Amino acid sequence: AQSVTQLGSHVSVSEGALVLLRCNYSSSVPPYLFWYVQYPNQGLQLLLKYTSAATLVKGINGFEAEFKKSETSFHLTKPSAHMSDAAEYFCAVRKNSGGSNYKLTFGKGTLLTVNP
Amino acid sequence: KAGVTQTPRYLIKTRGQQVTLSCSPISGHRSVSWYQQTPGQGLQFLFEYFSETQRNKGNFPGRFSGRQFSNSRSEMNVSTLELGDSALYLCASRGAGTAGELFFGEGSRLTVL
Numbered sequence: 001a002q003s004v005t006q007l008g009s010h011v012s013v014s015e016g017a018l019v020l021l022r023c024n025y026s027s028s029v030p031p032y033l034f035w036y037v038q039y040p041n042q043g044l045q046l047l048l049k050y051t052s053a054a055t056l057v058k059g060i061n062g063f064e065a066e067f068k069k070s071e072t073s074f075h076l077t078k079p080s081a082h083m084s085d086a087a088e089y090f091c092a093v094r095k096n097s098g099g100s101n102y103k104l105t106f107g108k109g110t111l112l113t114v115n116p
Numbered sequence: 117k118a119g120v121t122q123t124p125r126y127l128i129k130t131r132g133q134q135v136t137l138s139c140s141p142i143s144g145h146r147s148v149s150w151y152q153q154t155p156g157q158g159l160q161f162l163f164e165y166f167s168e169t170q171r172n173k174g175n176f177p178g179r180f181s182g183r184q185f186s187n188s189r190s191e192m193n194v195s196t197l198e199l200g201d202s203a204l205y206l207c208a209s210r211g212a213g214t215a216g217e218l219f220f221g222e223g224s225r226l227t228v229l
Contacts, residue, residue: 043220
């Protein structure tokens, strides 16, 4: 079964500082991996996805993530935090084995606070 | 292109009642999934429908049910509501990309008193 662990339920950074949100996955087969962002009282918005085409994935709003198979990690980074980045971020995994199972397994989420 | 639309956005029910939530997927998307989000359990998969057929089901009691119509719109129903059913219910439609990424609506926030 697939699982996702997000290290740190709460991360606080200063505006302009590097953002690093950690995600480790467990999957018996090569996975699809996703990062989503959720703003208060809203649904989830897709930031980026890993599909095995490239290990470094660029997403929206200046975020990117690197797939490292040896570390089973898919950490999310942004070089310079902006106040508008304050939100909750979720890492998710789906098994890449074909078929019709499109269920996503989500991590518990990391709440990002950006201080002025 | 309009996004995923969920109605109602907010609702309050009492224990023992039932509730029906509605979801309209992105135009052209034939798959709809439902997730429950709570502070304690996080995001949990309820079920997925594709072309009016339930493809997958999560580990929820039979009080939770769903259906999909020929126009891909979906409804989920929770009967005999319990306090623990208070949650944000998120609907997502799946694109045609190989990764199967999901596009979420803004959710229906259910409060059970």
